[in-house]
Amino acid sequence: MSTLDNGLTLIRSASRRVSAANGWLGQRFNDFMPKGLYARALLIMIVPMVVLQSVIAFVFMERHWNTVTQRLSAAVVQDIAALIDVYKSYPQDKDSAALRRIAQNRLGLVVDFLGPNEMPPPGPKPFFSLLDQSISKQIGRQIARPFWIDSVGRSNLVEIRIQLDDAVMRVFALRSAAYASNSEIFLVWMVGTSTVLLIVAVLFLRNQIRPVLRLADAAESFGKGRDAPNFKPRGAREVRRAAYAFIEMKSRVERAMEQRTAMLAGVSHDLRTILTRFKLELELIGDAPETEGMRKDVDEMSAMLEAYLAFARGDSGERAQPTDMPAALEELRSDAERHGHAATAAFSGQPVVTVKPASFKRCLANLVSNAARHADAIAITGQRDHRYLTVMIDDDGPGIPTAMREEVFKPFLRLDDARNQDEGGSGLGLAIARDIARSHGGDITLGDSPMGGLRATVRVPV
Numbered sequence: 203m204s205t206l207d208n209g210l211t212l213i214r215s216a217s218r219r220v221s222a223a224n225g226w227l228g229q230r231f232n233d234f235m236p237k238g239l240y241a242r243a244l245l246i247m248i249v250p251m252v253v254l255q256s257v258i259a260f261v262f263m264e265r266h267w268n269t270v271t272q273r274l275s276a277a278v279v280q281d282i283a284a285l286i287d288v289y290k291s292y293p294q295d296k297d298s299a300a301l302r303r304i305a306q307n308r309l310g311l312v313v314d315f316l317g318p319n320e321m322p323p324p325g326p327k328p329f330f331s332l333l334d335q336s337i338s339k340q341i342g343r344q345i346a347r348p349f350w351i352d353s354v355g356r357s358n359l360v361e362i363r364i365q366l367d368d369a370v371m372r373v374f375a376l377r378s379a380a381y382a383s384n385s386e387i388f389l390v391w392m393v394g395t396s397t398v399l400l401i402v403a404v405l406f407l408r409n410q411i412r413p414v415l416r417l418a419d420a421a422e423s424f425g426k427g428r429d430a431p432n433f434k435p436r437g438a439r440e441v442r443r444a445a446y447a448f449i450e451m452k453s454r455v456e457r458a459m460e461q462r463t464a465m466l467a468g469v470s471h472d473l474r475t476i477l478t479r480f481k482l483e484l485e486l487i488g489d490a491p492e493t494e495g496m497r498k499d500v501d502e503m504s505a506m507l508e509a510y511l512a513f514a515r516g517d518s519g520e521r522a523q524p525t526d527m528p529a530a531l532e533e534l535r536s537d538a539e540r541h542g543h544a545a546t547a548a549f550s551g552q553p554v555v556t557v558k559p560a561s562f563k564r565c566l567a568n569l570v571s572n573a574a575r576h577a578d579a580i581a582i583t584g585q586r587d588h589r590y591l592t593v594m595i596d597d598d599g600p601g602i603p604t605a606m607r608e609e610v611f612k613p614f615l616r617l618d619d620a621r622n623q624d625e626g627g628s629g630l631g632l633a634i635a636r637d638i639a640r641s642h643g644g645d646i647t648l649g650d651s652p653m654g655g656l657r658a659t660v661r662v663p664v
Contacts, residue, residue, distance in 0.1 A: 240411045247403050255396055259389065271381055272336050278380040279340035281309045282362065282373055286345065289371070305373075312374040320370045321363055322350050333381045337362065353377075413437025417445050424452055425643045428522040428556065470507070477504055522642075525559045527591065531582050534563075534570050544579040545570075551586030555664055557642060562662075565638035566593060568631045569646075569658045573597035577655055586664060590644075593660040596651035607648040611636050635660075 236242055288301055298315055305313040334353045341349050341364070348365035360380060362373045413436040420430035435445035480500050487493050528549040535547035566582075573580050577599030584593045602610060613633040636646045644662030651657035 239414065240407065243407055243411070244404065247407070248400065251396060251400070255392060259392065268332065271332050272340075275333065275336035275380045276340045276344075278311075278375050279337060279344050281305075281311060282341075282364070282371075283344045285309070285311070285313060285373075286364070286366070286371065289366070310376060310379060314372045316363075316370040316372055318365075318369055320372075321348065321365050324350065333360070333377070337380060410438060410441075413441045413445070417441065417448060420445075421448060422643075473507055474504075477507070522556050522558050524554045525557050525562070526553055527555045527557075527584055527586070528553050530559070530563055530566070531584050531593070534566055535580075535582055537567070538570055538574055538580050541574060543574050543577070545582065546580075547582040547584075549584040549586075551584075553586075555586060555591050557591070557662065558638075561638045562642065565635040565646075565660065566595070568635040569595045569660070572631050573599060573656065573658070576600060579653065581653060589663060590661050591664050595658045595660075596653045597655040598651070598653045599655040601650070601654075601656045602648060610648070611646070 236245065285301060285305055288304070289298065292301075298313070302313050305311040334351055337351055337353065337360070338349075341347075341351075341362075345364060350363040352361040358377050359374045360377050362375065364371045364373070416433060416436070420433040423430045433445075433449075435442040435449070437445075477500060480496075484493050484497055484500070528547075531547040531549055535545045538545035570580060570582065573595055574597075577597035579598045581596040582593070583596070584591070586592070611632050613630055632646070639646045639660050639662060642662040644660065647659045647661075649657045649659065
């Protein structure tokens with residue numbers, strides 16, 4: 203059993219290592235791969251084409267180009283070997299005139315005989331020259347004598363020198379007679395047609411990706427609380443189906459918001475009517491000690507009702523538009539100073555931001571008033587980059603415990619030992635602010651302020 207257990211342990215350990223290696227390789231591969239749909243689709247099209255062309259080129263080079271070049275080189279070297287045999291067998295041809303004539307007229311070779319010391323020293327071999335390799339191999343096989351080859355350069359001739367017993371035989375052969383020169387044409391046509399097909403595929407793919415990008419932009423705009431009036435379903439059937447589903451979802455959300463607003467308008471009318479009746483009855487009763495408390499209760503009920511309706515009503519269908527953010531922050535600073543607080547405001551970046559101006563101002567005003575009730579000094583700082591608008595509101599108050607910084611965003615929650623969330627005591631100030639920030643596609647977070655109190659950070663995408 204111990205041997206079996208040890209074997210199972212080794213197998214499990216090896217499987218874990220293999221799984222970890224696979225996970226690591228998969229992660230590296232995912233990091234290397236492009237993230238966009240357009241780039242991935244291009245990669246899906248390009249990789250098979252490149253692999254196919256590489257296989258075709260390799261097969262052509264290996265089977266056709268290499269084989270044809272070797273056979274042509276073998277034929278040229280065979281002709282040279284025959285001329286050497288003629289030179290040795292017919293000494294009566296003193297000046298080799300007949301041999302030169304036969305070589306040029308019948309074999310297409312220019313032959314000349316040099317002194318025995320006219321053999322150049324061996325030079326460096328070309329890095330990649332199929333012609334040089336093939337001729338050298340054939341000379342070594344068929345002639346087996348010292349030789350020198352010049353196949354480098356753009357000349358259409360190949361110079362071959364072979365050491366004989368009493369002379370050096372120099373032969374000029376046409377490059378096309380020993381080399382399959384049409385291979386470059388094949389490669390050019392292959393690369394050219396692949397490039398044309400790739401360009402057509404890129405243009406077609408861009409037209410197919412564009413509706414997806416428009417759908418993503420429309421969904422992003424809707425998430426930020428903005429309209430996309432020019433959005434229409436286009437593209438392939440599946441993309442159109444997704445676009446129609448988005449439009450239907452958008453309509454349902456808007457209908458739900460309209461129904462909620464209409465219902466709340468009716469509730470507001472009914473409750474305000476009752477409160478107005480209470481106020482009239484109290485006025486008819488006149489001033490009396492027992493009615494003073496009732497008036498305070500009615501006023502508090504009115505304030506609480508307005509807060510509840512404001513929270514449920516949300517942004518009331520307000521449309522987003524370019525807003526001067528430094529001016530809005532300066533207005534908040536002036537309001538805080540009018541209420542007797544030391545306040546500063548600063549902004550950096552592009553000043554104009556597309557938001558729902560009244561709703562966003564109310565979001566920031568709730569945070570500023572929340573800080574003003576529990577602090578003496580307030581600092582409002584805004585900045586905008588290429589992605590986000592960030593507004594930070596710092597104070598020197600008592601702050602909120604870390605464990606309660608998410609709880610305070612719940613509606614109707616009040617902290618007795620720290621701070622209340624709105625002036626009416628309904629516990630909706632922070633809830634309304636976060637609801638407005640999220641309707642812009644952003645959020646609100648709470649943290650420690652460098653001033654010693656609380657920092658409320660509003661971040662919304664631009």
